[in-house]
Amino acid sequence: MNLTGNWSYPTTIKFGAGRISELAEACKATGMKNPLLVTDKGLANLPITTAALDQLEAAGLGRGLFSDVDPNPNEINAEAGLAVYRAGSHDGVIAFGGGSGLDLGKVIAFMSGQTRPLWDFEDIGDWWTRADPAGIAPIIAVPTTAGTGSEVGRASVITNSVTHEKKIIFHPKILPAIVICDPELTTGMPAFITAGTGMDAFAHCLEAYSSPHYHPMSQGIALEGMRLVKENLMTAFTKPNDLEARAHMMSAAMMGATAFQKGLGAIHALSHPIGAMYNTHHGTTNAVVMQPVLRMNRVEIEDRINAAARYLGIEGGFDGFYDYVGTLNAGLKIPASLTEMGITNPDMDKLVQGALIDPSTGGNPVEMTPENTRALFEACF
Template sequence: MNNANWNYPTAIRVGAGRVRELADACRVAGITRPLLITDQFLGSTTMIRSAVADCSDALGSCGLFDQVKGNPTGHNVAQGLLAYQRGEHDGVIAFGGGSALDAAKAVALMSGQSRPLWDFEDIGDNHLRVDPLGIAPIVALPTTAGTGSEVGRASVITDEEARVKRTILHARMMPRVAILDPTLTLELPAHLTAATGVDALTHCMEAYCSPMYHPMAEAVAVKGMQLIKHYLPLAVADGSDLDARQQMLVASSLGAAAFQRGLGGVHAIAQTLGALYDHHHGLLNAILLPYVLEANAAVLGPQMNDLARFLDLPRAGFSGVMDWLLGLREQIGIPHRLSALGIDDRDAERVGRMAFADGCSHTNPIRHSAQVYSEIFLRAL
């Protein structure tokens, strides 16, 4: 028998044009003076200007903080918190890709805390240090179908001084309302649609392979992979395919809900490389996924036999899943090697040590050593 605590509390509004409900979603979440947090690129776009204007008209005010980096940092969170405090805001609109959403959730967390951010890193019982009443309410609108942070309870932030990514986690960091509007993803270029889509696939796959007890998350992961198998190639081939875009947003949220079961070695290495080299997280996951699966193959036989059937693959078992994965990456233009990103082997030993120490490694199907993580990195290189 197993004991576990499971949470899926976010209210989700799905459909084209539902961004127009943003002000109403804020009211439902108890927000009257929101701060919209997004990244440096989106801050100058029409979609953000319209969202700020609509909320200002309906609610009386809406601030904007648009200085989030591609891999958000502790400094970004501190800047966002200062903007939140100066504007006397009472809630956060997280608007953008996973980086913007993670930074916004961290700002919401820190809005009512007395301890520094890193005191809440997801280690042991650190979440008990959080004053839950000090976490501001959040409404989230993803503009990529990848991280699923709009329904997640975690935020991954780079500690620039230590050059490491740290996961901040608390159940009340889950947004109160998420709006999955596929029109917000229509301008995403094909290469980012591909990278973020395989990021969602990685969340589902690693959650599915995790040894943790969570049958609900396991089932959710399977549905996410079924959607991604069908709709990701369509979304990459035709970015205007609104149905494919919507289904990928749903799959992304399913992936984030699923990884309550844990992630694994792909994320352990990808988060390490993101901290060291500042590369796109989803693309790193997309490149690394088959190499980590191969390293875990010895214990994945039953899961892969089932997954090949669930995905209706032409070939059975682990080899059938790997054939599909490699074919998908080829079809949507994912590089097969990390060297395509300009990464070399000079930090191989350090990468192995950091990946082994990363919290995601603890729910990998095999507890690989630091040396094995170095070897996986070198094979992927």
């Protein structure tokens, strides 16, 4: 199967093995002459990053690099990146890596020409209209994982280092102008990152599919995204060089992030404060809390999950789907609980408070209250 394509939804996407070779061309198409490549510390010195910088330098585009990005990036990382961006007189950002590098790169480009502080643009009401659109630099996204889908997102998740809360920074122009999806870049991922990011993609699709909001386009995308994860994640996990499985997982990641325009829910409402407070891997946390959230939401989503199970070829309706999630987690070596993830003596009051103020709560099929949210957290430990 020829898994290569040029897509224009939801933005310009150059998809296929080896297409990182088109990075310099993409920069020129967006008008960048001096881009800053933003990635995380773990990727900064790896061959895929060095090769990208070599390509930029050979094309006369410099080799600007910022990599002081934490696994859950915060406003301190953003300020440091902005300082490098401005000192180097850069004119655009290449957001390169997993969710952390992509999210921070997008925020650096977004904030490069703003005069207000970062938190003024949190995804509340129409706060995004406070931004000066002319002050948003061009963005090219190059994902090296297959999970967050941040490469096709109009928002970034940034942790407030003071309050330990994850905040969503939103603006339509945060959507990258060009995305290069090259599955070859994902083959070097450690197995636990393949597992966690893959389950993040599955969580995005599952929550979008389950959300009570009306968005049939997202509904269909979410269902097909779940199928791609079901048929390819375990192969990518056990055979890391299988480019077909890797390509399908990159598609599933983008589909999840496109679909969750319809809404997210309790999986993300729980994982955001957990990640902010205890610095856990986001996708892995989503996987750990997925079954308890399914149990909580069953009363509202059973018929919908029955239909999904039929489409996915899972026998047993809701119960079969629920068991499939548990079997998949076990096969991917996902911890069985938050306790197993290493979280002991959790601050339950703060976790419940963080979950209830998270924007994802509004898309949960069952209304989240202090009582059922506390019970849900307790079920995850």
